[in-house]
Amino acid sequence: MKKIRIEVSGMTCEHCVARVNKFVKSVNGVADINTDLTENMSYVVVKNGATVEAIKSAIEDAGYKPGNYTIEENEER
Numbered sequence: 001m002k003k004i005r006i007e008v009s010g011m012t013c014e015h016c017v018a019r020v021n022k023f024v025k026s027v028n029g030v031a032d033i034n035t036d037l038t039e040n041m042s043y044v045v046v047k048n049g050a051t052v053e054a055i056k057s058a059i060e061d062a063g064y065k066p067g068n069y070t071i072e073e074n075e076e077r
């Protein structure tokens with residue numbers, strides 16, 4: 001599993017958050033997502049196969065703007 005932390009701009013309310021979560025969740029390999037409206041940030045848990053590019057385009061498809069991101073590798077045992 002990996003954790004991707006990505007900036008999302010353009011969100012103004014909880015509906016936006018729900019929309020971003022819904023679109024990103026539909027990306028293959030995305031296990032979980034949490035979006036923080038006040039931070040303009042999404043925390044995405046991905047399994048192998050999900051790319052940042054796919055997540056970014058899901059955010060764009062939802063109508064918002066993806067920004068900087070960081071990837072954290074989790075050790076799996």
Ligand SMILES: [Cu+2]
Pocket residue numbers: 011012013014015016017
């Ligand atoms: Cu909204």
